Amino acid sequence: MGEHTVASFDEDLEQISQLIRDMGDLARSMVGGSTRALLNSDNALAQRVVSDDAIMDARQRELDDRAITLIAKRQPMANDLRAVVGSIRMAGDLERIGDLAKNIAKRVGTVGLSVTPHDLSHSIDAMAQLVLIQVQGVVDEYAAADAAALATLRNNDERIDVKYTSVFRELLTYMMEDPRNITACTHLLFCAKNLERIGDHVTNIAENAYYVLTGTQLPANRPKQDETAMSAPAA
Numbered sequence: 001m002g003e004h005t006v007a008s009f010d011e012d013l014e015q016i017s018q019l020i021r022d023m024g025d026l027a028r029s030m031v032g033g034s035t036r037a038l039l040n041s042d043n044a045l046a047q048r049v050v051s052d053d054a055i056m057d058a059r060q061r062e063l064d065d066r067a068i069t070l071i072a073k074r075q076p077m078a079n080d081l082r083a084v085v086g087s088i089r090m091a092g093d094l095e096r097i098g099d100l101a102k103n104i105a106k107r108v109g110t111v112g113l114s115v116t117p118h119d120l121s122h123s124i125d126a127m128a129q130l131v132l133i134q135v136q137g138v139v140d141e142y143a144a145a146d147a148a149a150l151a152t153l154r155n156n157d158e159r160i161d162v163k164y165t166s167v168f169r170e171l172l173t174y175m176m177e178d179p180r181n182i183t184a185c186t187h188l189l190f191c192a193k194n195l196e197r198i199g200d201h202v203t204n205i206a207e208n209a210y211y212v213l214t215g216t217q218l219p220a221n222r223p224k225q226d227e228t229a230m231s232a233p234a235a
Contacts, residue, residue, distance in 0.1 A: 009070075009074050009080075012066065012069075012070045012073075012074065013070070013080065013083060013084075015066060016063060016066050016067055016070070016083075016084065016087050017083075017087070017143075019059055019062060019063040019066070019087075019091070020063070020087055020090055020091060020094070020139070020142070021139060021143055022059060023056060023059050023060065023063070023091060023094040023095070023098075024094060024135070024138070024139030025139070026052060026055060026056055026059070026094075026098065027056070027094050027097040027098055027101070027135055027139075028132060028135045028136050028139075029052070030049050030052050030053070030056070030097070030098050030101035030102070030105075031097065031101045031128070031131060031132055031135055031195075031198060032128075032132055033045055033046075033048065033049045033052075033101070033105070034046065034049045034101040034102070034104040034105040034108075035104065035124070035125065035128035035132075035195075037049060037104075037105055037108045038104055038105075038107070038108050038111060038124070038191060039121050039124065039125055041108065041111070042108070043108055043109055045105075046105040046106070046108035046109070047105070049101055049102060049104075049105035050102050050105050050106060052098070052102075053098050053099065053101075053102040056094070056095055056098035057095060057098070059091075060091045060092070060094070060095040063087060063088070063091045064088060064091070067084050067085075067087060067088050070084055071084060079215070082211065082212045082215065083212050086208045086209065086211060086212035087212075089204075089208045090142075090204075090205045090208050090209065093201040093202075093204045093205045093208075094201075094205065096201050097135065097198050097201050097202070100194040100195075100197055100198050100201075101194075101198070103190070103191075103194055104191045104194050104195075107187045107190065107191055110183075110184070110187050111184050111187050111188060111191075120167075120170055120171070120174065120188070123163075123166065123167050123170055124167060124188065124191070124192060124195075126163065127160065127163040127164060127167055127192060127195050127196075128195055130159055130160050130163060130199075131160060131195050131198050131199055131202075134153060134156065134157065134160070134198075134199055134202040135198070135202055137149070137153050138150065138153055138202050138205045138206050138209065139205075141153060141206075141209070142205075142209040142212075142213075145213055147209075147210050147213045147214050150206045150209050150210045150213070151206075151210060151218055153202075153206050154203050154206035154207060154210070154218060157199045157200065157202065157203045160195070160196060160199035161196065161199070164192055164193070164195070164196040167192045168189065168192065171185045171188055171189050171192070206218075
């Protein structure tokens with residue numbers, strides 16, 4: 001994006017872009033922190049993640065205010081308008097990622113370390129790592145203006161869907177083997193679903209970022225491999 005005659009216009013755009021990067025960094029921190037808190041039964045870390053959600057909300061409000069003011073004052077067109085509107089959309093998805101991470105953190109005290117089988121913890125951790133790679137990558141690739149990498153990253157969400165299906169089936173197995181696991185495993189199921197939904201929000205961000213950079217939309221049909229609707233045992 002080239003420089004504008006009015007220098008303050010470029011400054012306004014950069015401030016909005018910086019807020020997106022800041023929200024991306026915070027989203028990554030919250031997702032990583034909530035998962036570590038869940039797997040380590042770390043209630044203090046969980047509480048920090050819950051508190052960070054207020055910061056995320058404040059940053060989204062600041063971005064919305066700056067974007068609306070910029071549109072009113074500068075009346076941006078073409079690439080600039082795409083960048084501003086795209087930033088509003090991306091900020092909304094990042095805020096939702098923060099909400100989902102907070103939801104995971106709020107379940108830490110209920111799950112407890114002692115009821116989480118080691119192999120299941122490993123599966124959830126592996127899923128969380130895939131999600132973190134996506135969250136980190138989407139902000140980095142947008143900042144680098146790498147549209148091709150964003151398209152690839154968007155399609156990589158399929159791996160998260162496959163992992164979620166695997167975790168879902170493991171959780172069902174533990175619940176059927178011992179009814180005492182039902183409460184904890186139900187909360188873990190919600191946590192795994194939240195991670196899967198975070199992946200979906202990253203996909204939305206990648207699609208919006210791609211549009212901002214190129215002016216074209218990625219194909220609507222994306223590989224989707226969440227098979228949990230077919231995973232329940234027959235009655």
